[in-house]
Amino acid sequence: MNIGQAAAQAGLPAKTIRYYEDIGLVKPRRDANGYRAFAETDIHKLTFLARARALGFSIEDCRDLLALWEDTDRASSDVRQIAKEHLQRIETKIADLQDMRDTLKDLVRDCAGDDRPDCPILNRLGDQALT
């Protein structure tokens, strides 16, 4: 299977797949003409990667998860640990964004949004008294 089909199957851009090969996540063999030839196992790996990335795992996390996935003897506790740490990072990020959102919401609500130059948003961002 050429890279175009592989991309369609895995739901990843061809460029991304080439990049994943560059950094050693997949190692498709090559046809005589130099084209990448993806086997079923490669597609399977790419699909795994697409899903893990969609869940926000970093490339390095994905590398670890792939290794564990390929290791039939692995302990599920290793996987769970990676997932739990990732979950914690996501929770933190959500909380940070929610703080931002709340502040922004207040600012937007207080801003008349008309033609007058007085703007609570800019006042708040530039207020010396808050420095």
Place this chain on the structure above:
Amino acid sequence: MNIGQAAAQAGLPAKTIRYYEDIGLVKPRRDANGYRAFAETDIHKLTFLARARALGFSIEDCRDLLALWEDTDRASSDVRQIAKEHLQRIETKIADLQDMRDTLKDLVRDCAGDDRPDCPILNRLGDQALT
């Protein structure tokens, strides 16, 4: 005021301030020895930038907001528009992260996390049937 003091005042790393000068956000004058000399208005700008960045505004948003802030004649509706668009992006990001979190939570909950090799997390990521 040298960059060290400016950094302390604005709550930004000196490196970041140099970077902001590079991309034209601040333009401190220079002393005879080549050191940057930050005036009060520069500090004020840097503080503004630090706050806007902390609220997640992009550098380009900050550039626009700074321009509006310096324009005493601006209409607050312009600012409000930028803030509202940013707010929308944040809401979307929060929703995305919450989806990830929910999925991950389910996976972590279902994973025994012991020494047995069977792991629902990997099963889910690699399941062919979901392809």
Place this chain on the structure above:
DNA sequence: CCTTGACCTTCCAGTCAGTGGAAGGCCTAT
């Protein structure tokens, strides 16, 4: 006067995870 150490300067490279594009080779159909 000399040295030490803290500060400052510029410039280059790297981060993360790709993305865009150029230049050129290959393959199939007409």
Place this chain on the structure above:
DNA sequence: ATAGGCCTTCCACTGACTGGAAGGTCAAGG
């Protein structure tokens, strides 16, 4: 034979910094 749609590699760019090297400047202490 040629058109087009694939494929290849390689290089540069993204955002917003961050790290580090090599070297200049300044104030204090001996």
